[in-house]
Amino acid sequence: MSERRMFFRDVAPSVMAFALSGVYTIVDGFFVGNSLGDSGLAAINLGFPIAAFIQAAGTGAGLSGAIRFTILRGQKRENEARACFSSTVLLLALISILLTGGIFAALSPLLRLLGAEGELLRLTADYIWVIALGAVFQAFATGLVPFIRNLGGAGFAMWAMIAGFVTNIGLDYLFVWVYGLGMAGAAWATIAGQAATMLLTVFYLVKKKIGFAVPRGRQLAGFFGAILKVAAAPFGLTFSPQITTILMNRFLLRYGGEQSVAVYGCIAYITAITYLLLQGVGDGSQPLISRFYSEGNLPVMRQMRKLAYLTGGAIAAACMAGFFLLRRDVGILFGASVQTCESVALYLPLYLLALIFLFYVRITTAFLYATEKSVLSYILVYAEPAAILVLLLTLPRLPALGLLGVWLAVPLAQMLTGGVSVFIRLRVDRQIMREAAAGPGCG
Known part of the structure; x- marks a missing residue:
């Protein structure tokens, strides 16, 4: 099989799955926005961001475990690979319990920290209470899918996510529009969709007969540590848009009020589709990059990465053009007011321009954690929100900018992070060449 065909065989279903996941993220906004308006x-x-944190935690642990699992299998260490899978399942269960308990214990202070007050606090609490209750479904749905992709089941992973997507849409329509359950109805639809995906992933893994055996204490602790060491990167990559949302919401409330938050909500939902498409390219290429890296086949590994960059660039360009042409219709999709729609059309192009830099950052970060370059992947993942915070603390204070300074912070931070990613990638390439010269294998 040619390298190009191998790449698209694995990446195309992943991109399709994340494309649906991107629509998945705006479904609740569509139904609630058209039901409750700007307040909803x-x-x-x-x-x-709280719901996204749960999903990102599952993605981080699951993808990290799947990367280690793939590298161990590539090195023919089957027993350790099985123990790695079992440890990841136990870690996902532990994460689910801790997140549900933590959110319930600190719900009101947490929502106030995010900027919810008055009626917004009540509406948001209705949504998050149900989301926290179903944390186990979300963590396992996002955490087990990477194992399916790494076992060659990219197509099945896509259909599992499609099943969750369809379930979510159907139940959103029933719960929010037909039965009028509002925010809580949207949340019940979300966790039901995640439960559908989780059940299908469990079915696939049982059919594959990977095996499950609880590792002994020291081995379990070792796998927990190894998984969590890498997990911070895919977690951050998945959750960083929500870190941005949290920061933007706080500063938009301060400088522009509730209506500005509604504007950013529309922009965030639309740009999230592009983020997830790019994550689909990165996560779809990860099993191939991890495999050839563990085997020491660096020329093919670099070819997989090159194809990932080219595919990511093409997706970013298509999204820039398509969303720019439709910029005046984005707010209408969510039932926003006329003023909100006009503001969305005004500010959205700034965020589309930054996609030129964002695609390079996303693919580079996926390459870094696929090859277990943990520290450098952390730097690249968290450089963007750190830069956004600095810019939000400075730009709006300038008399000539004010609210415009808040809107400029994200695209400027993404441009800066793009420059950092070029430097890091060149450094890692030199490091990998030294590893190859030192001896066979890179694991």
Whole structure:
């Protein structure tokens, strides 16, 4: 099989799955926004980072475990690979319990920290209470899918995510529009969709007969440590848009009020589709990069990465053009007011321009954690939110900018991070060449 065909065989289903996941993220906003208007849209935008945190935690642990699993199998260490899978499942269960308990214990202070007050606090709490209750479904749905992709089941992973997507849409329509359950109805639809995906992933893994055996204490602790060491990168890559949302919501509330939050909610939902498409390229290429890296086949590994950059660039360009042409219709999709729609059309192009830099950062970060370059992947993942915070603390204070300074912070931070990613990638290439010269194998 040619390298190009191998790449697209694995990456195309992953991109399709994340494309649906991108629509998945805006489904609740669509139904709630058209039911409750700007208040509902602002509330779901304020609360969504908590739901995204749960999914990112599952993605981080699951993808990290799947990377280690793939490298161990590539090195023919089957027993250790099985123990790695079992440890990841136990870690996902532990994460689910801790997140549910933690959110329930600190719900009101947490929502106030995110900027929810008054009626927005009540609406957001209705949504998050249900989301926390279903944390186990979300963590396992996102955490087990990477194992399916790494076992060659990219197509099945896509259909599992499609099943969750369809379930979510159907139940959103029933719960929010037909039965009028509002925010809580949207949340019940979300966790039901995640439960559908989780059940299908469990079915696939049982059929594959990977085996499950609880590792002994020291081995379990060792796998927990190894998984968590790498997990911070895919977690951050998945959750960083929500870190941005949290920061933007706080500063937009301060400088522009509730209506500005509704504007950013529309922009965030639309740009999230592009982020997830790019994550689909990165996560779809990860099993191939991890495999050829562990085997010491660096020329093919670099070819996989090159194809990932080219595919990511093409997706970013297509999204820039398509969303720019439709910029005046984005707010209408979410039932936003006329003023909100006009503001979305005004500010969205700034965020589309930054996609030129964002695609390079996303693919580079996926390459870094696929090859277990943990520290450098951390730097690249968290450089963007750190830069956004600095810019938000400085730009709006300038008399000539004010609210415009808040809107400029994200695209400027993404441009800066793009420059950092070029430097890091060149450094890692030199490091990998030294590893190859030192002896066979890179694991």
